Amino acid sequence: MRAGAELTVIANTGDDFEHLGLSISPDIDSLVYALAGLADRERGWGRANETWSFMSALGALGGETWFNLGDGDLAMHVLRSEHLAAGAPLSAVTAAMARQLGLGARVIPATDQRLRTLVETETGRLAFQHYFVRERTAPRIAGFTFEGAEAALPAPGALEALGDAERIVICPSNPYISIDPILAVAGYREAVQSAVCVSPLIGGRAVKGPTAKMMSELGLEPSSQAVARHYRGLIRALVIDEADAHEAPSVEAEGVRAVVAPTLMTGPKDAERLAHIVLEA
Amino acid sequence: MRAGAELTVIANTGDDFEHLGLSISPDIDSLVYALAGLADRERGWGRANETWSFMSALGALGGETWFNLGDGDLAMHVLRSEHLAAGAPLSAVTAAMARQLGLGARVIPATDQRLRTLVETETGRLAFQHYFVRERTAPRIAGFTFEGAEAALPAPGALEALGDAERIVICPSNPYISIDPILAVAGYREAVQSAVCVSPLIGGRAVKGPTAKMMSELGLEPSSQAVARHYRGLIRALVIDEADAHEAPSVEAEGVRAVVAPTLMTGPKDAERLAHIVLEA
Numbered sequence: 296m297r298a299g300a301e302l303t304v305i306a307n308t309g310d311d312f313e314h315l316g317l318s319i320s321p322d323i324d325s326l327v328y329a330l331a332g333l334a335d336r337e338r339g340w341g342r343a344n345e346t347w348s349f350m351s352a353l354g355a356l357g358g359e360t361w362f363n364l365g366d367g368d369l370a371m372h373v374l375r376s377e378h379l380a381a382g383a384p385l386s387a388v389t390a391a392m393a394r395q396l397g398l399g400a401r402v403i404p405a406t407d408q409r410l411r412t413l414v415e416t417e418t419g420r421l422a423f424q425h426y427f428v429r430e431r432t433a434p435r436i437a438g439f440t441f442e443g444a445e446a447a448l449p450a451p452g453a454l455e456a457l458g459d460a461e462r463i464v465i466c467p468s469n470p471y472i473s474i475d476p477i478l479a480v481a482g483y484r485e486a487v488q489s490a491v492c493v494s495p496l497i498g499g500r501a502v503k504g505p506t507a508k509m510m511s512e513l514g515l516e517p518s519s520q521a522v523a524r525h526y527r528g529l530i531r532a533l534v535i536d537e538a539d540a541h542e543a544p545s546v547e548a549e550g551v552r553a554v555v556a557p558t559l560m561t562g563p564k565d566a567e568r569l570a571h572i573v574l575e576a
Numbered sequence: 577m578r579a580g581a582e583l584t585v586i587a588n589t590g591d592d593f594e595h596l597g598l599s600i601s602p603d604i605d606s607l608v609y610a611l612a613g614l615a616d617r618e619r620g621w622g623r624a625n626e627t628w629s630f631m632s633a634l635g636a637l638g639g640e641t642w643f644n645l646g647d648g649d650l651a652m653h654v655l656r657s658e659h660l661a662a663g664a665p666l667s668a669v670t671a672a673m674a675r676q677l678g679l680g681a682r683v684i685p686a687t688d689q690r691l692r693t694l695v696e697t698e699t700g701r702l703a704f705q706h707y708f709v710r711e712r713t714a715p716r717i718a719g720f721t722f723e724g725a726e727a728a729l730p731a732p733g734a735l736e737a738l739g740d741a742e743r744i745v746i747c748p749s750n751p752y753i754s755i756d757p758i759l760a761v762a763g764y765r766e767a768v769q770s771a772v773c774v775s776p777l778i779g780g781r782a783v784k785g786p787t788a789k790m791m792s793e794l795g796l797e798p799s800s801q802a803v804a805r806h807y808r809g810l811i812r813a814l815v816i817d818e819a820d821a822h823e824a825p826s827v828e829a830e831g832v833r834a835v836v837a838p839t840l841m842t843g844p845k846d847a848e849r850l851a852h853i854v855l856e857a
Contacts (some may be wrong), residue, residue, distance in 0.1 A: 315654050315655065315658050316654065316657050316658035316661055317654065329753065342633070344629075346627040346628065346629040346647060347646040348625075348626065348627045348629075348646070348647035349630070349648060349650050349651050349654075350645050351648065352623070352647075352648035352649070352650075352651035352652070353651040353654070353655065354672055355651075355675070355676065355677065356651055356652070356655055356676050357672070357676040358654075358655050365629070366629035366630050366633075366647035366650075367629040367630060367632065367633035368633070369630050369647075369650060369654075370630050370633035370636075370637055370639065371631075371633070371635040371637070371651075373596050373597065373598065373630075373634070373639075373654075374596065374634065374637055374639050376597050377596050377597035380597055391638070392637055393637040395637050396636065396637070397637055500613065
C-alpha cells in the first residue's frame with residue numbers, strides 16, 4: 296500500500312446474530328480487533344489476553360454455552376446491543392468503536408439493515424452460527440439464503456468508498472459465506488468490478504475454515520478454477536498460490552487474469568508482501 | 577434455625593436499574609451469591625475470584641465505567657435481561673437461577689413490577705444507583721420516592737411465605753433504602769407485624785453503608801431509638817448491640833421490645849450465633 300493510503304474495509308454482516316439477548320457481529324469484531332492490534336493470532340478469533348469468567352458463570356447458571364464469548368469481547372456486544380436498541384445504525388456504532396480504539400482504517404458493515412446467512416442443509420435450514428459454531432459445520436450443505444438481502448441497502452459510505460478506491464481487494468475469504476452475503480446487497484456487485492481477489496485455496500485446501508468442504512458438498516471441485524468461475528465477471532484478477540501455478544491457464548479460461556504468488560500468510564511480513572503483490576496486480 | 581427449617585428471603589428491588597442495556601438487580605444478586613457461597617466477602621459485593629476484563633474493554637471503548645460489573649457477574653445480568661425481555665417475571669428468573677446454583681433457600685423479589693428508589697437530594701432527584709454508586713452518596717438527602725410502588729404487587733409466593741413463617745426477621749439493613757422499598761408495596765407492612773429486626777447501628781454508626789449519614793441528613797439522631805421509632809407498629813422486637821445496651825429503655829419507650837446481643841458479624845460463626853439469638857427472641 297502507498298504510504299498514507301487509506302484503507303476501508305466492507306464487513307460481512309450475514310453472520311451477525313442475536314444470542315443471549317445480545318447483538319453479535321463476529322466479522323466486524325474480527326476486523327476491528329485485527330486492525331486495532333487486539334486480535335488473538337494464535338487462537339485465530341477473539342481478543343488477545345482474554346479471560347473466560349462469563350462463560351464459566353453462564354454455564355453454572357444453565358445458560359447456552361455453545362458460542363464462546365470472552366469477557367473483554369463482551370464489551371463490544373453489550374455496547375453494540377445498547378446502541379442498536381436505542382436506534383443507532385450498525386455503521387455508526389461500528390465507526391464510533393473504531394474511532395475509540397484508534398483505528399487508522401475505516402470498517403463499514405455491508406448494510407445497516409438486517410442481513411442473515413441461512414444455511415440450507417440436509418437436515419433443514421440453519422441460522423448461520425448454529426451451522427457454523429453449534430453444529431461445527433457438520434451438516435452437509437446444499438446452499439445458502441441471504442435473508443433480508445433484497446431489502447438491504449449498502450451502509451452509508453460503502454459504495455462511495457468502493458467508487459473512490461484506487462484498488463479493490465477481495466481478501467482470501469470463503470466466497471459463499473463471507474463474500475456472497477455482501478454481494479447479495481444491491482449495488483456491491485457493480486461496485487467491485489475491478490477487484491483483485493486472493494484465492495482462499497492452496498493446493499485445493501483452505502488455509503482456515505470450511506471453504507473446500509463446502510465446495511465439495513456443493514458439487515464443486517475445490518480448485519482455483521472453481522473460485523475464478525464463482526467470481527467470473529466480477530473480478531479482473533485472481534491471485535493463486537505458487538502451489539497452484541499449474542491452474543493458471545484454467546483460471547484464465549474463465550476470463551480472469553491469474554496472478555501466481557505465495558499466498559500463505561503466517562504473520563505480518565507475509566501479509567505485507569502479499570498486500571504489495573495484490574496492489575500491483 | 578431449626579435443622580431442616582426453610583429459609584425464604586424477600587429481596588429489595590428498589591435499587592434495580594437498567595445500565596448498558598442490561599437489567600441489573602444488585603440486592604437479588606448479593607443474596608444469591610451469599611446463599612450460593614459465591615460472594616466475595618472481603619470486597620463486600622460481587623463474586624469471589626472475579627475478573628474484570630469487561631470493564632477494562634468497556635473503558636477502552638468509551639463506555640460508562642462508573643458501575644463495576646465483574647466478568648462472572650455479567651452472566652447474571654445478561655441472562656436476566658434476556659429472560660425479562662422475553663416476558664418472564666423477575667421472580668421466575670430469580671427462582672431459576674437459584675435452582676441452577678443449588679440454593680437451599682428461596683429468594684423472592686419484593687415485586688415483579690417495576691419499583692425504583694429515587695433519592696431526593698439538595699441537587700435534585702437521582703436514580704438510586706446514580707446517587708449510591710456514581711455520586712458515592714455525596715449529595716445530602718432529603719427523602720426517598722419509591723417509584724412504581726403504588727402499582728406494584730408482592731411477587732408470587734412472598735406473602736404466603738411471610739404468612740407461613742415461624743419467624744420473620746428484618747436483617748441489619750438500611751431501613752430507608754433496603755427495607756422501606758419493600759414495605760412500600762401493598763401487603764408487606766401487614767405481613768411483617770411480628771418481625772424481629774436487627775438494628776443496623778452499633779454505637780450510633782452503621783457497620784457498613786450510609787445508614788448513619790442518611791439519618792443525620794434526614795434530621796434524625798443515628799440511635800437505636802430512632803430505628804425503633806422508624807419501625808414502630810411494624811416489629812415486635814429490635815435486637816441492639818451490647819454497646820447500645822443503655823438505649824434499651826428508649827427503644828422500649830417506642831413500644832418495641834429491646835433484645836441486647838452482640839450484633840457485629842465478622843464471619844459465619846458470628847452470623848450463626850446472632851441468628852440463634854434472633855430466632856429465640
